[in-house]
Amino acid sequence: MSEEPVDVLIIGAGAAGAAMAWSLAETRMKIVCLEQGDWMDPDDYPTTRAGWEMERFGRFGFSPNGRGRETDYPINDSSSPIQISNFNGVGGSTILYAAHFPRFRPGDFKIRTLDDVADDWPIDYDTLAPYYDQNAIMMGVAGLAGDPAYPDKDVPLPPVPLGKLGETIGRGFNQLGWHWWPSDSAIATREYQGRAACINLGPCIMGCAQGAKASTDVTYWPVAVRAGVELRTRSRVREITLGEDGLANGVVYYDADGLEHRQEAAIVILACNGIGTPRLLLNSANKDFPDGLANRSGLVGKNLMFHPYGMVTGVFDERLEGYKGPTGCCIMSQEFYETDPARDFVRGYSFEILRGMGPVSTALWGMSTGHLPWGVDHHAAYDEIWDKTAGMVVICEDLPEERNCVSLDPDLVDSDGIPAPKVDYRLSDNSLAMLEHGVARGREGLVASGSIFTTAEAPLPPAGWHLMGTTRMGRDPKASVVNEWGRCHDVKNLFIIDGSIFVTAAAVNPTNTIQALTLYIADQIKKNLTNLFE
């Protein structure tokens, strides 16, 4: 079945696809977005019903391999100590993200210059700053001005509440002289642009039933759709096709019934995340690109970066009311962010303070860590940990390495028979040293805050949330896949806008930067429309 040709075809309706659709809508071009998942129903999110805590092991789990949703595709991540976490639907992984929303710092864009590692980006912080500002307004970012870890920046909403837990940790960090600050959070702390205010439900990472968390199905998409963008759900792209002129001329995709469709387009924009984007390019190999579309550099799928996570949990002797408030958004610290020659690793990490756990999660955490016996001693032990835990994650900057990569699995396919991705990843010595340092400092910070004892796990296996680097950006076509504004060197009307194009990973959550970069690329497309393919 062949659809009417369009001007712009966006593949993927997540963080990047939504921002691109919104920005390009003002051009009045005919824009279609193909998304393999569905629109989400906020009334279906777990916090609306009893038993909500256990749904993180089921339909609202992080791993597409365990959720049992036919809208997902399988990922072979058995050759990685970190498992992939993503979501397919309108909003993409913003449906399940924590909405921790920091920017990259200026130095993150030039670590070759500063620290003689990896590569500099072909753009800088000042170039992206106005797009960070624009994204803050569109997503509704909550935060507090005056953080010495960043250049001045404006956010439209007041910060998330610290709560007793955040204040407790803040006091401890003050004793140590450490930096900390209320997290920039994509959460409406007041009613904002038609979204209800956050009411501190807790587990943002299972979807926000209140609609206060800025997943793009409630931010960019409603505006983009009203402006005329067509969002076609349950549409899974098999391959991008190439014309005789060497330009992409459309895609082949399957609908919910498995019927094959052909969609032609003048511009194709990929927004499928750091795993899905290289997968699609590799699945689009043809006679001109036998190793994958736009892959003359050989770098499609290479240089996969996560943020290796460590998890430190402290148990306190008083209740912290940690079950209240956004799980992943409380306070953060960048005390150990920059390279210190006295350490045995380069670059650094952030701390993100997590709030506490619900009753079931507390019991299962106690069971798994050996702090909660069954039998006659159970209740006394449970009372020692219930509502008395505070978590802290160490978010390490990963460095790009070609050996860490996404390829096509020789056997595994999705429900439409499309080859699935395979991930090969190893932690570098640098990351391992950084994790060790971060866990030790994390324990120190929690003890200074009053923690009686701590537990730690590093790397954290299910923490493959941030997927970056697999179609990196650069000016040299031999050393990068896309140019400084997201256009593929090899296919002039094919753009990539997700985390795949990151040159380096920084040590903070990437969604804000993915969207700022998207808005920047959208402006470059608009400015260059008359000679876009030259």
Added chain:
Amino acid sequence: MSLGPEEQRTLASVLDTILPPSKQGQRAGAGGLGLVNHIQEVLAESPIMQPIIASGLAAAQAAARRRGAGDFETLPQDARQRILEEISAEQPDLLPSLTFHGYVGYYQHPDVIQTLGLEPRPPHPKGYEIEESDLSLLDPVRARPKLYRE
């Protein structure tokens, strides 16, 4: 899999052994709270657990009878706890399975949730109140020079 009446009684007693009533009496035991039904629902959805539980219950009952008791549930808590520890050596999956699912069912139960100082309700739509933040705690951080490199 549907447990017979004797198996259900044994399971209730096993659950009460894993999660007994609290000493002050504010929390009931898991068996007394009716978590047998929760475990039966788990068994219905997890065929892999059925033989683990069935053989575990049979082993517990057999061990009780070897001790001269009529049934497992007639033994005192400490004796039942010793039996479960003994049979877990030969059936290593039994206690982890029952403990995991027992905890899940127990800490979702409205009566237990109330003893934790919470209302027995899902978070939405009522949510929770958090007191105003004391942002003066940030004064030492505000006083620091810039921490980033250009």
